[in-house]
Every structure is written in structure tokens, then in C-alpha cells.
Amino acid sequence: xxxxxxxxxxxxxxxxxxxxxxxxxxxxxxxxxxxxxxxxxxxxxxxxxxxxxxxxxxxxxxxxxxxxxxxxxxxxxxxxxxxxxxxxxxxxxxxxxxxxxxxxxxxxxxxxxxxxxxxxxxxxxxxxxxxxxxxxxxxxxxxxxxxxxxxxxxxxxxxxxxxxxxxxxxxxxxxxxxxxxxxxxxxxxxxxxxxxxxxxxxxxxxxxxxxxxxxxxxxxxxxxxxxxxxxxxxxxx
Amino acid sequence: xxxxxxxxxxxxxxxxxxxxxxxxxxxxxxxxxxxxxxxxxxxxxxxxxxxxxxxxxxxxxxxxxxxxxxxxxxxxxxxxxxxxxxxxxxxxxxxxxxxxxxxxxxxxxxxxxxxxxxxxxxxxxxxxxxxxxxxxxxxxxxxxxxxxxxxxxxxxxxxxxxxxxxxxxxxxxxxxxxxxxxxxxxxxxxxxxxxxxxxxxxxxxxxxxxxxxxxxxxxxxxxxxxxxxxxxxxxxx
DNA sequence: ACCTGAACACCGTTCAAGT
DNA sequence: ACCTGAACACCGTTCAAGT
Numbered sequence: 001x002x003x004x005x006x007x008x009x010x011x012x013x014x015x016x017x018x019x020x021x022x023x024x025x026x027x028x029x030x031x032x033x034x035x036x037x038x039x040x041x042x043x044x045x046x047x048x049x050x051x052x053x054x055x056x057x058x059x060x061x062x063x064x065x066x067x068x069x070x071x072x073x074x075x076x077x078x079x080x081x082x083x084x085x086x087x088x089x090x091x092x093x094x095x096x097x098x099x100x101x102x103x104x105x106x107x108x109x110x111x112x113x114x115x116x117x118x119x120x121x122x123x124x125x126x127x128x129x130x131x132x133x134x135x136x137x138x139x140x141x142x143x144x145x146x147x148x149x150x151x152x153x154x155x156x157x158x159x160x161x162x163x164x165x166x167x168x169x170x171x172x173x174x175x176x177x178x179x180x181x182x183x184x185x186x187x188x189x190x191x192x193x194x195x196x197x198x199x200x201x202x203x204x205x206x207x208x209x210x211x212x213x214x215x216x217x218x219x220x221x222x223x224x225x226x227x228x229x230x231x232x233x234x235x236x237x
Numbered sequence: 238x239x240x241x242x243x244x245x246x247x248x249x250x251x252x253x254x255x256x257x258x259x260x261x262x263x264x265x266x267x268x269x270x271x272x273x274x275x276x277x278x279x280x281x282x283x284x285x286x287x288x289x290x291x292x293x294x295x296x297x298x299x300x301x302x303x304x305x306x307x308x309x310x311x312x313x314x315x316x317x318x319x320x321x322x323x324x325x326x327x328x329x330x331x332x333x334x335x336x337x338x339x340x341x342x343x344x345x346x347x348x349x350x351x352x353x354x355x356x357x358x359x360x361x362x363x364x365x366x367x368x369x370x371x372x373x374x375x376x377x378x379x380x381x382x383x384x385x386x387x388x389x390x391x392x393x394x395x396x397x398x399x400x401x402x403x404x405x406x407x408x409x410x411x412x413x414x415x416x417x418x419x420x421x422x423x424x425x426x427x428x429x430x431x432x433x434x435x436x437x438x439x440x441x442x443x444x445x446x447x448x449x450x451x452x453x454x455x456x457x458x459x460x461x462x463x464x465x466x467x468x469x470x471x472x473x474x
Numbered sequence: 475a476c477c478t479g480a481a482c483a484c485c486g487t488t489c490a491a492g493t
Numbered sequence: 494a495c496c497t498g499a500a501c502a503c504c505g506t507t508c509a510a511g512t
Contacts, residue, residue, distance in 0.1 A: 014493080017495050043486060053497045055487085064486065120408055150450075156443070157402075157451025161394070164401025171357055206393075213387075214394025218451070221458030251512080254476050280505060290478045292506085301505065 072119035075112040091144040259297040309356035312349040317363040328381040
């Protein structure tokens with residue numbers, strides 16, 4: 001018995017051949033995640049939002065995983081484009097600006113940085129753009145007197161540090177819901193130096209300050225290394 | 238028509254009242270994940286393995302999330318117990334041993350460290366044990382002349398660094414499957430310093446070396462800070 | 475108090491069509 | 494070439510019982 005008079009529960013007409021596109025699907029997925037969350041993205045929900053049969057999506061993306069990869073690429077592009085570092089900074093100020101911005105950008109938008117963290121898929125465009133930024137930092141370090149391999153390792157290890165800092169900050173934020181029975185303070189008499197350690201979440205404290213400390217300390221280490229290298233280079237008297 | 242003669246597809250008798258326990262379920266889940274993977278852990282599969290009705294699990298764990306928390310706690314306990322640092326090391330050797338061991342332990346067992354990374358749930362026992370290890374390191378740093386707050390921040394930032402290094406190493410490993418169209422080398426003429434950067438996966442290279450570099454650099458930074466602090470303390474001539 | 479199957483509301487994906 | 498619904502094999506979880 002097909003309903004004919006009132007348009008209630010209209011069963012959605014078949015769409016024309018060229019009426020969907022990979023881009024439209026990707027945009028729909030992006031909007032859906034933006035408005036709701038990553039968990040809210042399911043193939044049926046996305047299809048319904050687009051006014052399309054569920055299976056139609058599979059003509060453009062072989063699987064949900066495929067779609068998520070494309071989505072991560074798109075999000076990554078946005079991050080890369082938003083990311084800037086001022087010109088004409090000394091090498092240490094450049095490092096400071098670079099990694100503070102990096103961290104801030106990812107912490108600002110939890111949803112998308114989660115997706116990126118799990119996939120890390122660059123578009124070739126955004127990869128090239130990111131590479132240019134990194135190359136600029138490497139140039140500055142090399143100009144300051146660091147050998148190229150050292151500059152590269154410095155960048156890499158500072159990335160590790162920043163990524164870890166982001167992950168820990170996000171983890172600490174997610175753990176707002178404290179586990180029921182675990183909130184009591186043990187107050188272990190063996191802990192001698194810092195009673196801080198006896199508290200329930202001792203090592204998720206002062207994320208920002210600890211990140212700043214670690215970054216400054218790394219810069220201090222690099223400065224010492226630079227002095228050491230130039231001392232070696234000018235002959236040991 | 239109930240099958241009576243041959244025991245084919247025996248429908249599993251109802252189990253007695255005290256025959257299951259939270260511990261048995263947890264152990265079953267642990268074994269299942271160990272033998273297969275984290276993805277293989279579903280409530281039906283676990284129930285079947287235990288010879289229990291699916292819903293029986295829900296009497297002991299309110300949800301799968303609950304069960305995963307308990308599982309993460311158990312895995313964390315094992316990590317904490319396996320983790321040791323030799324006695325009588327200088328402060329920098331202690332740091333080196335501590336974080337190299339930390340990293341190695343997590344990289345050795347991808348399955349469990351994934352689970353822990355997403356949950357980070359300590360048992361109160363393992364928290365106390367971990368706190369004792371950390372406290373020992375802080376004591377050593379304080380003995381070496383670092384103020385307690387500096388020692389704490391040093392520990393925290395080195396943890397961030399190590400966590401990030403673990404995450405990046407695991408991400409690089411997971412990305413063995415290279416994305417189809419993205420493998421070509423762009424060879425951007427703007428890249429001046431390092432042609433390394435034009436390669437497909439430039440910043441997932443030499444994980445171990447970069448970690449070692451970053452750790453040494455942090456230690457160098459701490460050494461410089463220590464010298465600076467003691468110089469300030471003994472009066473500026 | 476403990477254990478249970480049936481049932482619900484979802485998934486992602488395949489297939490055999492329709493146009 | 495593109496779009497589709499029906500169907501499959503799974504999920505996690507709830508409920509109303511059984512003992």
C-alpha cells in the first residue's frame with residue numbers, strides 16, 4: 001500500500017546518475033563530524049544526511065576506512081594551512097614559536113586531531129606545504145651553525161616531545177570522569193621527596209608548564225651542543 | 238526436536254551459581270586478546286570462549302568499557318612490574334636507563350600498550366609501585382642538586398617526550414601499508430637544506446636514533462641548568 | 475544471588491539487480 | 494556508469510524471566 005496523498009515518510013526518489021560525487025560525500029562526512037562527533041559518523045547516518053542510499057557511498061569509497069583516510073587528509077590540510085611561524089626569528093625563538101603553535105593548534109580542536117593522530121595521512125599538497133615549513137626551520141638551524149643531521153634530529157625529537165605532550169594533555173582531559181574506587185589517596189610512607197606523588201593523578205598536572213619547561217630545556221641543550229661543536233671546530237688548545 | 242543421542246552442537250548446560258567470577262572473565266578476555274588481538278575481543282566471542290551465556294558477563298561488568306578498563310589495569314600492572322632501573326647510577330645514567338627501558342617495554346608489546354595508551358588506568362597497587370619508581374628518580378635528581386619542582390618538571394617533560402616517541406614509532410610501524418597514490422616523490426625545488434624532506438615519509442625515519450638524540454639533548458639541557466643554578470647560588474661575582 | 479535466551483537497535487559490507 | 498534495497502553477519506546492551 002504506497003502512500004499517495006500526504007507526503008509523510010516520503011521514501012526518497014531515486015537520484016539521477018551524476019547527482020552524487022566523492023567530494024559531496026566527503027563534505028557531508030566532514031559536516032557530520034563537525035556538528036556531532038567522530039562516533040556519530042556511520043555509513044547509514046551519512047547516507048541519510050546526504051539523501052542517498054547507503055550503498056551508493058560504496059561506489060565512491062571502497063570502505064569506511066577509505067572514507068576516514070580521505071577525511072583525515074582533509075583535516076590535515078586545514079591544520080597545515082592554519083599553521084604559521086613568524087619570519088626573522090632567532091633559531092631558538094623560531095623553535096619556540098613553531099612547537100608552541102603546533103601544540104596549540106592540535107589542542108584547540110580535539111575531534112580532528114584525534115582522527116589525524118590515528119591516521120596521519122597527508123595529502124600530497126599538504127605534505128609539500130608541511131615540508132616547506134620544516135625545511136625553513138632546518139635552514140635556520142643550519143644557518144645558526146648546526147650540522148644538517150643534527151638539525152634534522154633536533155626537529156624530529158622536538159616533534160616527538162610535542163606529540164607526546166598533546167597526547168598526554170588530551171588523555172588528562174578525557175579522564176575527567178574519575179574511576180569510582182580509585183580516588184582515595186594512598187599516602188605511601190615510602191615516598192620521600194614529593195608528597196605530590198601520593199595524589200590520585202600526580203603525573204597529569206601542569207601540562208602547559210611542563211611542556212614549556214621541556215621545550216626550554218631542549219633549547220638549552222641545543223645551545224650547549226652548539227657551543228661544544230664550535231669549540232671543537234676551532235681547535236682544542 | 239532436541240538432539241539426544243550424539244553430542245553434536247551440545248547447547249551448553251546452564252552453569253551453577255558460583256561457577257563464573259569477575260576474575261575468570263578478566264582472565265578469559267586477557268587470553269583472548271593475547272592469542273588474537275584487541276579487535277577480536279567481543280562480548281559474544283568472550284562468552285563462547287568461557288562457555289557462558291553472553292549476558293552473564295554483564296552481571297560482573299556493567300559494560301564492555303568497564304571490562305576494557307579492568308583489562309587495561311591488568312596490563313598496566315604487568316608493565317609496571319616488569320619495569321626496573323638499576324641501583325647506584327648517576328643522575329643522568331638513571332634518566333637514560335629509566336626512559337630507554339620505558340620505551341623499550343612499550344614498543345615490545347604493541348597490543349597491550351595500545352590499550353593502555355587509550356585508557357591509562359592504574360590499579361591502586363600499580364600506581365603505588367609506579368609512584369615509588371618515580372620518587373626514586375626524583376630523589377636522585379634532588380640529591381644531584383635540582384630543586385624538587387625542577388625535578389618534577391624534568392620527569393614530566395621526559396615522559397611526554399618518551400610517550401610521543403612511542404606513539405610515533407608505533408604509527409610509523411602501522412603505516413607499513415603505503416597509501417596507493419601517495420608514494421611518488423614530489424621533489425619540490427623550494428626545499429633547500431635537506432632533500433630528505435622530499436621523500437615520501439621523511440619524518441618517520443630513524444626513530445631510535447632520534448629518540449636517543451632527544452634524550453641526550455634533554456640531559457645536556459639539565460646539566461647546563463644545574464651548572465647555572467649552582468653558579469647563581471654561590472653568588473654572582 | 476546468579477545465570478540465561480530472546481530481542482532490540484544498531485553496525486559495515488556484499489550482491490544482485492535496476493536504470 | 495551510476496544508484497538502489499534487501500540481506501548477511503556481526504555488534505553491545507536490555508529485559509523479563511528462569512533457578
